[in-house]
Structure formats: C-alpha cells, structure tokens
Amino acid sequence: MFRAHFKKKLPTFELEANISLNNGILALVGPSGAGKTTILQCIAGLQTPSWGAINIRDKAVFSSEHGTDVPIRNRRIGYVFQDYALFPHMTVEKNVMYGKPKKGNIPNKALTVTNVLEMLKIGHLRNRYPNQISGGEKQRVALARALMTEPELLLLDEPLSALDQDTRSTLQQELLKLQTQWKIPFILVTHDVQEAEMLGNQIIKLDRGKQEEIKGAKKLVKAQ
Amino acid sequence: MEFSFVPIILSLKVALASVIIVACSSIPIAGLMAKRKFWGKDVIESIITLPLVLPPSVIGFMLLVFFGKNGPMGKLLEQLFHIRVVFTLEGAVIAAAVVSLPLMYQSVKVAMESVDQNLEKAARTLGAGELKVFFTITLPLAWNGIVAGLVLAFARSLGEFGATLMIAGNIPGKTQTMPLAIYFANESGDTRQASILVMIMTVFSFLVIYGLNRWGKGSQQRDSRGGGNNV
Numbered sequence: 001m002f003r004a005h006f007k008k009k010l011p012t013f014e015l016e017a018n019i020s021l022n023n024g025i026l027a028l029v030g031p032s033g034a035g036k037t038t039i040l041q042c043i044a045g046l047q048t049p050s051w052g053a054i055n056i057r058d059k060a061v062f063s064s065e066h067g068t069d070v071p072i073r074n075r076r077i078g079y080v081f082q083d084y085a086l087f088p089h090m091t092v093e094k095n096v097m098y099g100k101p102k103k104g105n106i107p108n109k110a111l112t113v114t115n116v117l118e119m120l121k122i123g124h125l126r127n128r129y130p131n132q133i134s135g136g137e138k139q140r141v142a143l144a145r146a147l148m149t150e151p152e153l154l155l156l157d158e159p160l161s162a163l164d165q166d167t168r169s170t171l172q173q174e175l176l177k178l179q180t181q182w183k184i185p186f187i188l189v190t191h192d193v194q195e196a197e198m199l200g201n202q203i204i205k206l207d208r209g210k211q212e213e214i215k216g217a218k219k220l221v222k223a224q
Numbered sequence: 225m226e227f228s229f230v231p232i233i234l235s236l237k238v239a240l241a242s243v244i245i246v247a248c249s250s251i252p253i254a255g256l257m258a259k260r261k262f263w264g265k266d267v268i269e270s271i272i273t274l275p276l277v278l279p280p281s282v283i284g285f286m287l288l289v290f291f292g293k294n295g296p297m298g299k300l301l302e303q304l305f306h307i308r309v310v311f312t313l314e315g316a317v318i319a320a321a322v323v324s325l326p327l328m329y330q331s332v333k334v335a336m337e338s339v340d341q342n343l344e345k346a347a348r349t350l351g352a353g354e355l356k357v358f359f360t361i362t363l364p365l366a367w368n369g370i371v372a373g374l375v376l377a378f379a380r381s382l383g384e385f386g387a388t389l390m391i392a393g394n395i396p397g398k399t400q401t402m403p404l405a406i407y408f409a410n411e412s413g414d415t416r417q418a419s420i421l422v423m424i425m426t427v428f429s430f431l432v433i434y435g436l437n438r439w440g441k442g443s444q445q446r447d448s449r450g451g452g453n454n455v
Contacts, residue, residue: 046345072348085346089364098360099350149350 002153002185006052006062008042010035013208017042017052025179025186027200029193034206036189037082040155043187044079045072056152078146078154082161084138086130092141093117093126099149111150119181120144120174136167147182156188160195172198227417230397231405232424238313238388238401239381242320246377250329251370255358258336259344276326280386287319287391315392316399320381327380328373335369336362368443372436379432383425 002021007014015035019026028036041047043054045061048069054062056077061070086095096113117123120140125133133141139159146154159175160168176199179186190196196203205212257269275283291298291309301307309315339362347357363370385403392399394408402421409418 044349046348073351073353077349079346079349081342081346083342085340085342087343087347087361098347098352101351145350 001058002056002187004043004052004054006042006049006054006064008035008038008047008049010038015039017211019187019204021185021187021202023183023185024201025175025188025199026202026204027196028187028189028204028206029191029196029200030206031191034208036191036206037157039206040079040157040187040189043153044077044155045070045075046079076149076152078149078151080139080142080146080154080156080159082157082159084130084142086138086141086145088130091127091129092122092133095130095141096126096144096148099145101150111148113148116144116148119178134167135163136171139163139171143178147178152184154182154184154186156186158189158191161190161192168195175199227420228396228405231400231402231421234313234316234398234400235382235402238316238320238384239378241317242324242381243374243378245317245321246325246328246381247370247374250325250332250373251363254329254332254336255362258333259362272329273326275323280323280384281390283322284319284387284390287315287322287387291315291318291391310391311393311395311399313392313399316384316388316401319387319391320384323384323387324377324380328377331369331373331376332366335366335373338369339365368440372440375432375436379429382428 003019005018007016009015013035015038017039019039028039030036038047042049042062049062049064051064052062053060053065056075060066060068061075062068087098090098093113096116100113113126114123117126120143122137122140122144125137125141130138130141142159156175160171163171172195175186175188188196188199190199253272257265288310289295291301293299293302293308293310298309301309307314309318343361343365344357347361352360382401383403384401385407388399388401389404394400394404396405400408402425406418406421406425409415409421
C-alpha cells in the first residue's frame with residue numbers, strides 16, 4: 001500500500017498531490033510544467049515537500065508533522081529517469097549490478113543479474129556500454145537496474161517518450177507484464193493520454209499542481 | 225664549468241611532492257565546492273584562486289610570515305615534528321603547491337560540475353551513499369579534468385621561481401631547483417649550464433601542452449563515438 005499526501009511550493013504555483021495506490025499502475029498525465037516530475041522526485045526523496053506525509057507499505061518515509069525524512073538510498077524506490085541516466089563508464093551488466101543489495105541483505109535470493117537481464121531480453125548486451133546500444137535497449141537496462149534493487153515501488157518518468165512507435169508499443173506491453181510479475185505499485189508519468197489509458201489502472205490528470213482523479217480510461221476521454 | 229644534474233633532480237622531487245599534496249587537497253575541496261552550497265563558499269574559493277593572480281614575491285612573503293621561525297605554522301611544525309620549512313626543500317614544495325593548487329582546483333571543479341546531476345541522483349536512488357556516489361560516479365566521470373589538472377600542476381610546480389626563492393632560498397644541491405639554477409647560472413656568466421636547463425624546461429613544457437591538447441582531442445573523439453554518452 002502506497003499513500004502520499006503532500007504539498008510543494010514551486011516558483012509559480014503550489015503543487016498538491018494526494019495519491020493512494022494498492023497495486024497496479026498509476027498514470028500521472030498532464031502537460032509539461034504541470035508538476036508531474038516534481039511529484040515523483042518528492043516521493044523518491046530527490047526533493048523535499050513543504051508539507052505532508054508519504055508512506056510506503058505503511059512505513060513513513062516522509063512526514064512534516066513528525067520530522068521524518070528517510071534518505072533516498074533507504075526508501076527502497078526504483079526510479080527510471082526520463083533520459084535513462086545510465087552510467088556511461090560502466091557496462092550494461094555493471095549498471096544493472098550497481099544497486100544490487102549486498103550479500104546477506106537480499107530478500108529474494110533467486111534474483112540474479114542474469115535473470116533480470118533475460119527477463120528484459122538484454123542478456124546479449126551485458127558487456128556493451130550505454131553509447132553502444134539503442135534507445136529502447138537503454139530503457140530496458142534502466143528498468144533492469146531499477147528492479148535489481150528490489151524496490152517496493154517503481155517510479156517511471158516519461159519512460160517511453162523518446163522511443164519510436166514500434167518500440168514504444170512493445171515496451172508498453174512489457175511494462176504491464178512486469179507489473180503483474182513483480183506485484184509492486186508503479187507510478188508512471190506521461191504526457192500522452194492514450195499511453196495513460198493503456199497502462200494505468202488508475203489515472204490522475206494534473207494541471208498546474210491541481211489534480212483530478214479519473215479512475216478508468218473512458219472517463220478520461222470524456223473529460224478531455 | 226661542469227654541467228650539474230642536481231637542479232633537475234631537485235625540481236622533479238619538488239614537483240612530484242607538490243602534485244601529491246595538491247591532488248590530495250584539491251580533489252575533496254573541489255568535490256565539496258562543486259556539489260554543495262554553504263556560507264562563505266565564495267570567500268574560500270577566492271582564497272584558493274588568489275595565488276593565480278598575486279605576484280610571486282607577495283606569495284613568498286606571506287609564506288615566510290606564516291611558516292617562518294616565529295610564524296604560526298612555522299612554530300607548530302617545529303614543536304610537533306621538529307620540521308623547519310624556511311631554507312629547506314620542504315619550503316620549496318610548499319611554495320610550489322600553493323601556486324599550482326589553483327590550476328588543479330579549477331580544472332577538477334569544472335570537470336566535476338559538468339558531471340550530469342541525474343547520474344548522481346540515479347546512483348542515490350540505487351542505494352548509494354554520498355561517498356559511493358563520489359567515488360563511483362563523480363570521480364570517474366571527472367577523470368579527464370583531474371588528469372589535465374595534475375599535468376598542469378606538475379608543470380607549474382616545476383617552473384616555480386619567485387616564491388621558492390623567498391622561502392627556500394638558493395642553496396646549490398639543497399634547494400636550488402631548475403628555474404633558480406638558470407637564473408643564478410646566467411648571473412654568474414655560466415651560459416652553458418643556463419642554456420641546457422632552459423632547453424630542458426622548454427622542451428618539457430612544450431611536450432606537456434602538446435600532449436594535453438592531443439589527449440583532450442582524443443577523449444572528445446572517444447566521447448562522441450557511437451552517438452556519445454547521451455544518457
């Protein structure tokens with residue numbers, strides 16, 4: 001169970017997020033500058049909300065009331081950046097290994113690099129560097145790297161926006177499959193309404209910090 | 225007069241020691257300055273960069289006041305380690321380190337600032353603490369700037385003259401480095417010794433600049449190959 005209700009002052013408006021998510025995929029949709037990435041960064045701990053609380057699996061990672069602010073590295077959140085943010089000086093395998101929990105601290109012992117690489121169909125790329133692979137492959141590596149940390153929540157910031165239509169459709173299907181396999185909540189930011197409809201069990205439309213919750217794709221189409 | 229290699233050896237010793245000191249101090253300082261905001265940051269930065277613009281005589285004078293027999297650091301070093309800095313090779317090392325620090329610092333800081341912050345953020349979301357981020361992401365990606373800074377600092381240390389003369393003096397075989405040997409050989413009419421040393425210094429400096437330029441172009445090409453590191 002993931003719950004977040006917080007506010008964050010931005011230069012031109014105040015952002016308010018009120019999210020509650022059991023499992024499945026929540027799609028945050030809205031135009032550029034609506035505050036979508038800021039919401040993800042506040043959840044991950046890359047930015048600090050001005051007020052509110054964030055709970056992952058009923059454990060508080062941020063609370064302005066109690067002064068809780070768990071450091072990013074202890075939040076157990078996977079984050080896939082818009083530009084993938086793969087480490088250019090490391091091979092695909094080293095990138096994926098970077099966040100692997102240390103020995104004795106592994107909740108799921110069956111989770112090996114090979115398994116994750118195979119699951120995302122990038123086993124053959126393990127010795128390549130990020131500048132030697134395509135955009136779609138980079139996205140798979142970024143996903144593998146985030147999943148390798150065994151997160152309790154996965155945040156995806158416009159993960160498919162830089163890809164061509166074919167790669168995009170394939171990866172959309174795989175994201176849905178991954179979510180059912182991993183059984184952790186995904187929060188996905190997109191500016192594409194159709195993508196939100198296709199992937200989101202829950203959809204939140206955001207405009208200048210104000211959110212409108214629409215549970216179901218058909219309603220969203222009506223609201224447009 | 226017979227040609228003496230001693231100034232060359234002394235200069236290399238001084239430059240090497242100076243580069244080690246400069247590397248150990250400038251990398252952590254540049255890391256802090258590039259990534260953190262704190263009160264008084266601009267003042268500290270100005271102090272580090274000051275030797276770049278001050279005349280060598282001013283730096284030499286300040287070092288004498290600070291490290292002299294009655295200076296605060298001079299007294300401390302004498303009492304704690306029985307080390308005297310004035311008129312010793314250690315003095316020459318300190319002078320070389322002070323004047324080459326700004327070059328190394330600037331080079332490292334610019335390189336660290338240009339490391340994509342998203343990569344550091346990504347490392348944090350993957351469970352890395354600040355030290356792991358620094359050693360596995362920031363430092364390796366700023367490597368080009370660090371190497372360039374090391375080479376420049378080494379070359380600058382080798383060529384240090386004014387401040388060295390004031391704090392370490394000109395003791396042949398003890399503190400007389402190459403630039404000092406050239407000056408005093410010329411003063412005493414030993415043109416042969418002076419010209420050989422001048423040639424060595426010029427060729428060495430040329431090679432440093434040439435090598436850095438070539439290496440810089442090479443690393444640019446490496447980066448742009450295969451679409452670049454456009455992560």
